Amino acid sequence: MLTPVVDEDGAPFWEYAARGELRVQACAEEDCGELRFPPRPCCPRCQSFAAEWRLMSGRGRIWSYVLPHPPLLPGYAEQAPYNAVLVELAEAPRIRLAGNVVAAPDAPLNSVDPARLRIGAPVRVAFTEIDGLAVPRWLLERG
Template structure:
């Protein structure tokens, strides 16, 4: 499994994920409040260095997806066919996260038939512990 690289700007994202919360960095500068992902030290809109982490509902929709054939990395060959999705958050449509749609939080990457995936399909976040880091995954809202 590929594990995320945790840097100082993104560390709070992973800390909240470990608590089962999906949070996104927001500008705390005066009159701004813009959400941003990936996390970074400076707001690209107003250039403020003040930020906060806002809790999201954890609901989204599949904005894009791919089923790699053959798997791009040998370590994933046994899990094929699996998906990689880009999820647009419902409460922050300009924020998109990359992950996998699975049947349950701890299910393998190939636990959802790729034929069930559709652009626009509703998903909700679920968290699972992988290699000492809690990562968000996505569950289809309709089965």
């Protein structure tokens, strides 16, 4: 498995994830408040360096997905076919997080039948530990 690389700008994201919280960086300027992901030092809207981390609901929808055949990395061959998704966050539709839809937080990447995936399908975040990091994954919501 690939382990995410934690840098200075993104470190708070991983610290909150370890607590089971999905947070997104936001501009802390009173007149701005722009949400941004991936994390970076400067607001793309007003160029302020003031930032805070806002708690998200953890809900979203599948914006796009792909089923890699064959897997591009040998370490994923045993789990094929698996999905890779972009999830649009409910409270921040311009922010999309990459991940996988799984049947349970610790389930393998191929635990969801690809036929169940649809653009627009509602999902919610769940975290699993991989190499000491709490990594967000996505669970399909009923309905």
